[in-house]
Amino acid sequence: MDKTKKRDLIVSLGLIALIFVVVAVLEKVLPTTSMLFTVLKKGSIYALVAVSMNLLNGFTGLFSLGQAGFMLLGAYTYAILTIPVEARAAVYQYYDGGIVQFSVPVIVGILLAGVVAAFFAYLIGLPVLHLKSDYLAIATLGFAEIIRAIFQWDKLGGLTNGSNLLRKFPIFHSTLFPFAVSALCIGIIVMLINSTYGRAFKAIRDDEIAAEAMGINLAHHKRLAFTISSFFAGISGALLAMFQTTVQASQFKSAMTYEILLIVVIGGIGSITGSCISSFLFVASSEWWLRFLDNSETYIGSLHLGLLRPGFRKVVFSVIIMAIVLLYQRGIMGDKEFSLTRIRQRLSGLFKKKKVQ
Amino acid sequence: MGFFQTNLPYLLAGISTGGQYALIAIGYTMVYGILRLINFAHGDVFMCAALMVIYSASYLPLYVSVPVAIVATGILGFAIERVAYKPLRTAPRMSAMISAIGMSYLLQNLALYVTGGLTKYYPPIPYISDSIEIFGAMTKRVTVITPIVTVVLIIALVSIIKYTKIGIAMRAVSRDFETAQLMGVKINSVISATFVIGSLLAAVGSTLFFSNYTGVTPTVGGMPGLKAFVAAVFGGIGSIPGAVIGAFIIGICENLIKGLGWTTFSDAFTFVLLIIVLMFMPTGLFGEKTTDRV
Numbered sequence: 001m002d003k004t005k006k007r008d009l010i011v012s013l014g015l016i017a018l019i020f021v022v023v024a025v026l027e028k029v030l031p032t033t034s035m036l037f038t039v040l041k042k043g044s045i046y047a048l049v050a051v052s053m054n055l056l057n058g059f060t061g062l063f064s065l066g067q068a069g070f071m072l073l074g075a076y077t078y079a080i081l082t083i084p085v086e087a088r089a090a091v092y093q094y095y096d097g098g099i100v101q102f103s104v105p106v107i108v109g110i111l112l113a114g115v116v117a118a119f120f121a122y123l124i125g126l127p128v129l130h131l132k133s134d135y136l137a138i139a140t141l142g143f144a145e146i147i148r149a150i151f152q153w154d155k156l157g158g159l160t161n162g163s164n165l166l167r168k169f170p171i172f173h174s175t176l177f178p179f180a181v182s183a184l185c186i187g188i189i190v191m192l193i194n195s196t197y198g199r200a201f202k203a204i205r206d207d208e209i210a211a212e213a214m215g216i217n218l219a220h221h222k223r224l225a226f227t228i229s230s231f232f233a234g235i236s237g238a239l240l241a242m243f244q245t246t247v248q249a250s251q252f253k254s255a256m257t258y259e260i261l262l263i264v265v266i267g268g269i270g271s272i273t274g275s276c277i278s279s280f281l282f283v284a285s286s287e288w289w290l291r292f293l294d295n296s297e298t299y300i301g302s303l304h305l306g307l308l309r310p311g312f313r314k315v316v317f318s319v320i321i322m323a324i325v326l327l328y329q330r331g332i333m334g335d336k337e338f339s340l341t342r343i344r345q346r347l348s349g350l351f352k353k354k355k356v357q
Numbered sequence: 358m359g360f361f362q363t364n365l366p367y368l369l370a371g372i373s374t375g376g377q378y379a380l381i382a383i384g385y386t387m388v389y390g391i392l393r394l395i396n397f398a399h400g401d402v403f404m405c406a407a408l409m410v411i412y413s414a415s416y417l418p419l420y421v422s423v424p425v426a427i428v429a430t431g432i433l434g435f436a437i438e439r440v441a442y443k444p445l446r447t448a449p450r451m452s453a454m455i456s457a458i459g460m461s462y463l464l465q466n467l468a469l470y471v472t473g474g475l476t477k478y479y480p481p482i483p484y485i486s487d488s489i490e491i492f493g494a495m496t497k498r499v500t501v502i503t504p505i506v507t508v509v510l511i512i513a514l515v516s517i518i519k520y521t522k523i524g525i526a527m528r529a530v531s532r533d534f535e536t537a538q539l540m541g542v543k544i545n546s547v548i549s550a551t552f553v554i555g556s557l558l559a560a561v562g563s564t565l566f567f568s569n570y571t572g573v574t575p576t577v578g579g580m581p582g583l584k585a586f587v588a589a590v591f592g593g594i595g596s597i598p599g600a601v602i603g604a605f606i607i608g609i610c611e612n613l614i615k616g617l618g619w620t621t622f623s624d625a626f627t628f629v630l631l632i633i634v635l636m637f638m639p640t641g642l643f644g645e646k647t648t649d650r651v
Contacts, residue, residue, distance in 0.1 A: 063451055127636050134395050134454060138586065139635055142628030145583075149625035254579070255465075258458050265455050311470035318463040325459045326444055329452055 008341050023175055035288045040175045043280035045239045048182040050263045050275040051189055052232035058270035059193055060225040061205030063137045065257050069144025070230040072252035073120055074113035074237025076151060079166040079247045082109040087168040092161055099158040106170050110238045117234025118227045125226040141254055151249040166247040178239050185232050190272055201225055266324050266331050274333030286317055366494045367616035373500040375608025376507035380562030381585035382600040384555025390531040390595035391551055393450060397457040398437055400582015401464035406430040406560035407479060407573045408468055414480045427560040434556025435549055468575035476574050479567035486568050499568040511601055523550050531595060587631040593644025
């Protein structure tokens with residue numbers, strides 16, 4: 001059995017490598033302006049933040065709605081620290097070039113984005129983590145809003161540029177970059193979930209009191225999950241900044257957290273692969289596949305569809321989401337993972353039945 | 358006196374916003390009292406009420422269109438409960454909350470589609486939108502009317518809850534869902550009535566609110582909605598007088614903060630207050646004490 005597990009692991013890694021090769025080849029073949037790359041880039045960033053939210057909501061049972069706030073922290077940290085010194089005068093034109101007069105390499109910037117988000121999460125977690133379910137949700141949502149207000153405050157303009165855009169920081173051009181960073185981070189989260197910590201998280205999710213009785217330190221583990229989840233939310237915030245090429249605090253509204261939550265729900269609460277798949281589906285359908293619904297010049301044969309005009313796509317999209325939430329509550333994957341072992345068992349089961357017949 | 362004079366406009370605005378928040382907060386607190394659900398879509402119901410007035414006012418005279426829109430909002434609240442929350446009655450609490458978030462997303466996107474993303478302007482309502490002068494401060498008459506309307510409606514609501522059959526049923530259900538059901542209380546009609554009452558009050562609140570701030574966008578309901586929810590938590594969720602007092606405090610503080618020139622923080626203040634309340638008195642001002650049982 002151990003041997004087959006190892007083999008499956010190797011095959012899974014091979015599959016991931018194959019995905020990378022396919023993306024690399026596509027980049028060579030297709031024009032760089034193709035919608036596909038936008039979807040892949042944004043999808044991989046959303047996959048990371050969705051998995052980080054799933055670590056909290058799905059695996060630790062902490063219903064937190066602060067993800068947009070931590071992404072904001074990550075995005076700003078990255079942007080502030082990596083804008084080249086010579087570009088600062090132009091970016092901080094209203095604040096005399098800003099107060100940060102150095103810049104760090106991209107990788108350090110991304111790491112620090114995670115660290116800063118995690119640090120604030122630790123501080124926020126101290127008071128709020130003992131709150132129960134929906135009170136926790138509303139308190140974290142409140143913190144995200146407070147963070148957003150602070151970053152728009154003009155007194156801090158020397159650091160955050162007030163409510164103006166931050167820009168001119170290094171960005172990525174290849175789709176492989178966000179893919180690689182996200183894959184690495186999600187890999188670390190998967191390893192964490194499979195460790196003793198992960199088992200403690202699941203125990204807390206299933207029954208707090210029982211978990212405490214078994215000797216799990218509730219406060220410590222909740223804080224750990226919250227901090228780690230925010231670390232990765234911060235990193236995805238940095239990636240999002242690179243993807244968009246500009247950062248502005250006003251875009252990190254609670255609507256963003258809701259979108260991520262819906263991705264997690266569609267993928268299945270408690271399924272990492274589900275979150276990944278659904279974030280690509282979510283981004284692809286909202287940005288690409290349903291575009292035709294916004295075009296009022298769409299005809300079926302000679303029939304002019306009067307309903308179609310800008311905005312209809314989002315209506316259809318939210319109806320689909322509501323249908324999933326109401327009728328298909330377990331999402332795409334439920335709490336299961338996409339696993340080769342089970343697929344093989346299923347297949348071999350099919351073959352065996354055939355033999356009997 | 359000088360301080361009073363400079364801050365009077367903000368104080369008046371605060372009392373008026375507070376009354377409007379109070380009318381929204383009642384919807385939150387009643388639904389939470391009965392279903393233990395944060396109805397995230399409630400702020401969007403508030404926004405939809407305003408859009409309904411705007412669109413119906415272009416066909417009907419105002420004295421018809423406002424009542425029509427208020428009734429339609431009641432129906433909308435009823436429909437939302439039937440579609441989005443009733444199927445999840447037995448599901449975990451979080452599913453209903455996610456469904457509420459989904460519903461809010463849907464209402465916002467519908468509004469975006471209908472308005473085409475343009476800001477719509479609320480029609481000025483004669484008499485209540487007129488400007489008046491109080492102690493030398495210019496304001497709209499709605500500022501004075503709001504607290505009166507709020508108090509009258511709340512007295513009416515409290516009497517409904519205290520003396521009518523449906524009111525008694527509501528109190529029974531919020532005290533103990535299952536036992537009330539066993540005693541023959543028709544849960545579904547009680548819950549529907551709660552949603553209808555909450556939406557009607559939100560619609561009245563939206564008429565008052567948008568007479569003052571006339572721009573209506575699809576996301577305009579989000580912030581007042583969240584603030585009204587904070588007011589409900591502050592007053593002790595499930596308690597109607599608590600929600601009203603909480604709403605007035607939040608409305609007044611927020612506008613005084615604006616008066617001090619800290620507009621960026623007027624929204625954040627509400628959440629700071631929320632977090633302080635949750636930290637130090639999680640049951641709010643008038644909430645019932647609860648104990649956790651294993």
